Amino acid sequence: MSIATRCRFRFDTIHDAGGTKTAMKLSAALASAAALAALAAAFLSSEPASALRAFFLAPFRTRTAFLSTLELAAPLAVCALGVIVTFRAGHYSLGGEGQAYAGAFAAALAAPILYESLGPASAPLAILVGALAGAIVSAPSAIGKRLAGADVLLTSILVSQGVIFAVDWAIGGPFRDQSSNLVAMRAIPRGALLPRLAPPSTLTAASIVALAACLIAAFYFERTRSGTAHDLYGRNQRFAELQGFDVARLSWAPIVAAGVLHGAAGAMMALGARGTAIRGMSGGIGWSAIGAALVAGSRPQALPFAALLFAWLDSGSRQAAILSDLPPDAGQAIKAIVILAVSARPAIAALRRRR
Amino acid sequence: MSALVSLLAGSLAFMAPLAPAAVGGLVTEYVGALNIALEGFILIGAFSYAAVGAVAGPVVGFGAALAITAVAAAGADLFSRKAKADPFVVGLGVNMLAPAAASIVSQSLFATKGVAAVAGLQSTLVLPGLRISDIAAFAVAAAIILAIAATPFGTRSRAAGMSPDSLAMAGLDYGKARGAAHLVSGLACGATGAALAASVGAWVPNMSAGRGWIALVAVYLGGKRLGGTVAAVALFSVMLSAAASAQAVVELPAELLLSIPYFIAALVVIVGARRTARRRGT
Structure with a gap:
């Protein structure tokens, strides 16, 4: 039995968890994160x-x-949205890290060139370039699945x-800014960056794009026939085929769509x-994204809260270290334990009963 | 001729830490559990070797790596079963927790979250490319192979994976069989981690460098069979050794050469799947 087939029977935590269950998951994640943060600070x-x-x-x-x-x-x-898109189609892609890293590299490479010809309008195009890079990295898995039925998890x-090795080489080698001690590419011109919405904070339009993407995805999964087909394919391919859905397209398109989202996240x-x-700038975003998707119960509308929780853990631990x-x-350790905590079904069930 | 010898010696050096992890992944696969936590367990093994070895020496460090990782793996499986947590999610948690926890403990023990070199922990070379720790890792892999091929443990593990209900009808507990398989898998990953740390005499963050994933791929490439898995490990080891040896000959950067085995492995997975699909006529 293939990995995907076995996963499809078991990963009910990865499919849409439902509204109430998701709210409970988020609450459990927040409570466990706060308790663990307090314990970490104390000990x-x-x-x-x-x-x-x-x-x-x-x-x-x-x-x-x-x-x-x-x-x-x-x-x-955005990265976690990519995870939801693949996981809800029953494709367990673990390539988010490399796809995001490739997206960041491609965007940093393209942004100065695009800026020279397009000026401030270059930023959205640079994000598209990053998204394309993510799609290219996801393509072998999509092609392998479509043409050979190869396990997406492995490929x-x-x-x-x-790709991580290759991008490491590119950033540290031919594209490295030799004038900097940091192993990084040349700084992107200020005008080519995403516009800052509220200086001096780092907030950019990326947060609005992320929120919009989550809402569009929620609409797609809950209100469209394509979204229903997508979900049904993830739960039972044969049944989706019998319903007349385009299973050939669903065997590869969600994998590429996730690559696009991961690449765009890296570009952001x-x-x-x-x-x-x-x-090394991706810094485990691919893995954190899977965690955020699980905490959100695979519901795109809950993702902004899960992502904010994880961002708080990153920001809080960084501030506490300083x-x-x-x-x-x-x-990072707290994030991992939160993921383990929300995966424990009896704990969540007990919380629901008490309610 | 010397290039061939060098390739073979390099292959053995790559194979020594890879073989136990792959065999460990196969054992959990036998009981029907997809063990994506191999990567995290290897890190636990490597850190345990360095941390305990720094106090008690390399031999005790090696033993501690096996024991601590086995307990961690059995604990993770116990959590998964008792809390009805998805094994995939638990594996993901382990893979995230292991490097972070190692870094936190490393700061207390070695006063650094980076590379911690420990005097006296680097294993001695006995043959070109082969250290005593590598031989110990091979011995652990061989012992597990023997256990799964010729003992009731192997038979029970396979039965547990094929039909948990039949196992129950025979009066055997599926949970115990799964727990034992994870314990053995932990032992194996501990040996892998210890061999990696012993080869450099240090704890290096993320020193598993994807070996847990390669081990998992070897299990699937080998058709989840013992002979196939060992053959896949040998293939990967030769590819990685060739990539490392090529650095001296070809003017390609190390990172690019190191990326090649991963791309080839992905291609092999796809071609293998295609051939299987053709055989089945789909």
Whole structure:
């Protein structure tokens, strides 16, 4: 039995969890994240009070800090949307990391060139270039699935790993800005970056695009025939075929669509706060995105909340590492434990019963 | 001739840490569990070797790597079964938690979250490209192969994967069979991690470098059979060794050469799937 077939029977946590269940998941994630953050501050820092303040308050204390946290959430939400698009079609693509990294690299490469000819209008086109790069990285998995029925989980992770090495080389080699100590490409001209909406915060139009994408996806899955076909294919391919849906298209299109979203997310990172492509900049976004998608119960409308929760954990742990001595990886560890916590069904069921 | 010897020696060096993880992945596959956490368990093994080895020496460090990783793997499976958590999601959590937790503990133990070199932990070379730790890793892989091929453990594991209900009818507990398989898988990943850390005598963040995924792919490329998995591991090892050796001959950057085996492996997966589909007439 193939991985996808086995997954299809088991991954009810990955299909649309339903409204109430999703709200419970989000609440459980928030409660466990807050409890774990408090525990981390108490046990991993020699200045627990400062660590607690920094973790819980610093990301929200000022308007600038809060808006910058929103900006952190935007690429994660778009990337997680890509995860939902593939997982709800029953394709368990794990290639988000490489696709986002390729998107960031392609956007950073294209942005200065496009800016020379198009001026400030170049940013949306640079995001499209990033999205295209993500689609190209996802193409081998899509082609393999369509023509050979190859397991997407295996091909996507292999291609992604290979692409990460290749992009590492490109950023650190021929496209490296030799004038900088950072292993990064040349800084993108300020005018080619996504416009800042509320300086001095890093908030850009990416957050609006991310929110719009989540709402459009929610409409697609819940209000359109194509969305129904997409979901049905993910749950039972044979049944979707018997219903007359275009299963041939569904065998590859969601994989490419996810590649587009992952690539766009990477481009948003390069054209947003980072201002260029930096070696290793994807920093686990592909994996965090799977976690955010699970916390959101695979519902696009819940994604902005899940992404914001993860962005708070990143921002809070970073602030706590700067303002106290909390290890900076505490945020990543908390995210992992939150994912484990929300995957435990009896705990959520017990919470629902108590309600 | 010397190039061939160098290729073979390099292949053995790549194969030593890869073989136990692949065999460990096969054991969990036998019980019908997709173990995507191999990557995280390898990191746990590598860090345990460095952390315990720094205090008690390499031999105890190797043993601790096996034991700690086995307990972690069995614990993750127990959590998955008792909390009815999706094994895929638990695996994802393990893969995210292992590097972060290692980094946090590394800061306390080694006062760095980066590379922590420990004097006396690098294993001795016994043959070109082959260290004592590699031989120990091969021994662990061989012991597991023996266990799954010639003991009731192997038979029960396969039966558990084929039909959990039949296992129950025979009076055997599916949960126990699955737990035992994960324990053995943890042992295997511990050996992989320890061999990796022993080859450089240090803990290096993310030193598994995708080996857990390659091991999982080897299981599937090998048709989830013992012989096939070992053959797939040998193929990957030769490819990785060829890519490493090519750095001295071809003027291609190291990262590009290292990316090639992954692309070839993806191609092999697709071609293999195509051939299987043709055989089935679909």
